[in-house]
Amino acid sequence: MPYDDSAPQPESASSVSPDRPWFTRRSTLTVAIAALAPLCLAGWVLVEVTSGTGADDGRPPAAAPAPAAPASSQPRPQGSAAGAASPSAPAGGASASPGRPPAAAPAKGPLAGRTVVIDPGHNTGNFKHTSEIDKQVDIGTNRKECDTTGTTTNAGYMEAEFTLDVSKRLGAILQAQGIKVVFTHQADRPFGPCIDERARIGNEANADAVVSVHADGVSAGNRGFHVILPAKVKGGAADTAKIVGPSRELGERIAGNFARTTGSAPSNYVGGGTGLVVRDDLGGLNLSTRPKVFIECANMRDAKDAALLTSPEWREKAAQGIANGIVGFLGG
Numbered sequence: 001m002p003y004d005d006s007a008p009q010p011e012s013a014s015s016v017s018p019d020r021p022w023f024t025r026r027s028t029l030t031v032a033i034a035a036l037a038p039l040c041l042a043g044w045v046l047v048e049v050t051s052g053t054g055a056d057d058g059r060p061p062a063a064a065p066a067p068a069a070p071a072s073s074q075p076r077p078q079g080s081a082a083g084a085a086s087p088s089a090p091a092g093g094a095s096a097s098p099g100r101p102p103a104a105a106p107a108k109g110p111l112a113g114r115t116v117v118i119d120p121g122h123n124t125g126n127f128k129h130t131s132e133i134d135k136q137v138d139i140g141t142n143r144k145e146c147d148t149t150g151t152t153t154n155a156g157y158m159e160a161e162f163t164l165d166v167s168k169r170l171g172a173i174l175q176a177q178g179i180k181v182v183f184t185h186q187a188d189r190p191f192g193p194c195i196d197e198r199a200r201i202g203n204e205a206n207a208d209a210v211v212s213v214h215a216d217g218v219s220a221g222n223r224g225f226h227v228i229l230p231a232k233v234k235g236g237a238a239d240t241a242k243i244v245g246p247s248r249e250l251g252e253r254i255a256g257n258f259a260r261t262t263g264s265a266p267s268n269y270v271g272g273g274t275g276l277v278v279r280d281d282l283g284g285l286n287l288s289t290r291p292k293v294f295i296e297c298a299n300m301r302d303a304k305d306a307a308l309l310t311s312p313e314w315r316e317k318a319a320q321g322i323a324n325g326i327v328g329f330l331g332g
Contacts, residue, residue: 109178111332116174117202119184119212119284120167121294122150122160129191137196139283140238146194151217153306160187162309163213166297169319170213177323177332182207199287209250209326210292212284215309216299218269223305225258226267227251228294231280238286246291251276254295254325261321262314264298291329295322 126133126149133147150159164187171181182205184198193201202210216222229251230240240247255275259266266275279285285292297318298305308314 109176111174111327111330112178113180114178114208114330115180115182115205116326116330117182117184117205117207117210117290118167118171118174119198119202119210120160120163120186121212121214122147122158122163123185123189123191123193124158124160124164124187125189125191126150126160132191133194135194137194137283138236139196139281140236140286141233141280144195144281144283146196147192151215151300153300153310154303155306155310157300157306157310159215159217159300162215162297162300162315165312166315166319166322167213169316170211170322173319173323174326177327179330195283196287198284199292202292203287203289205290207290208330210288210290211250211254211322211326212292212294213322214294214296216296217301218299220299220302222267222269222299223302224265224267224269224275225255225262225298226271226275226277226296227255227258228282228285228296229276229278230282230285230288230292231278233280233286240286240288243288243291247285247293248276250291250325250329251293253328254293254322257324257328258295258297258318258321261324262308262317264308267296 126147130149133145133149135146136143137146150163152158167183168186171183174181182201184201185193198212216226230244230247232244233240255266258264259275266273267277271277282294285294298309300306300309
């Protein structure tokens with residue numbers, strides 16, 4: 001209970017008359033004790049007020065000097081440590097250290113900081129822009145058309161639809177590993193991009209690996225996948241000397257993992273059963289300065305391969321197989 005200094009005080013020793021002979025020695029002792037009690041109590045209160053210590057007597061603890069303005073009236077910068085310690089913070093959450101801004105969330109995944117460029121072959125709009133994609137561009141060793149329409153299954157399923165679907169699945173898998181994914185396009189443009197621009201996107205991204213996703217369009221009976229590697233080319237803007245070695249390693253990783261994950265066999269019509277083919281006529285490879293390969297996932301003109309290409313479940317396996325190869329190449 002708080003001490004009430006407005007209550008009537010006991011009579012002090014100085015107020016007792018010395019000529020009261022009827023007081024006994026015991027009475028005198030009692031009066032002296034009564035006189036000292038208020039002084040002791042007053043001293044205890046003074047110590048309590050100045051020190052802020054002592055047993056809990058129902059009073060709140062002594063408060064520190066108040067700041068110039070109440071804390072609630074001070075503006076709190078968004079994301080500051082003060083904001084992290086606000087009453088609205090979730091119960092049980094860790095509070096930030098006073099005066100220290102919260103650390104930026106680190107990129108997640110074992111391959112955080114790596115960049116992969118995914119190039120979905122062709123574009124569904126190319127069929128409507130044949131004059132634009134027929135424009136010739138320089139690929140270093142010669143000139144070729146900007147892009148092509150790609151092929152289709154006999155039922156009309158477009159290669160560009162397939163490549164975009166697998167590329168998006170592939171991107172999601174890689175991002176889950178912490179990899180930064182850059183697409184050359186996502187069918188967000190009327191046509192293209194041209195093959196020289198596709199190479200430039202990978203170069204400018206300083207990609208650790210670039211993969212161009214395709215499906216072949218040869219005659220029925222030709223089945224399986226193959227990975228196209230860059231040849232050693234030098235001419236004009238093309239110089240692949242530095243990427244031939246790492247591109248082969250990337251291609252071998254993808255070929256092995258693609259076969260294991262999809263159950264598909266390497267091509268029975270190119271590559272001699274290795275699933276690897278070297279070419280010097282593809283602008284996307286000739287103009288690349290980063291490790292890069294193409295993968296032809298299957299033959300759209302073969303009924304059995306087409307059944308795979310049109311299966312969402314198989315496309316997921318295809319994306320996973322490519323991703324496994326990329327991750328292995330990057331050391332994940």
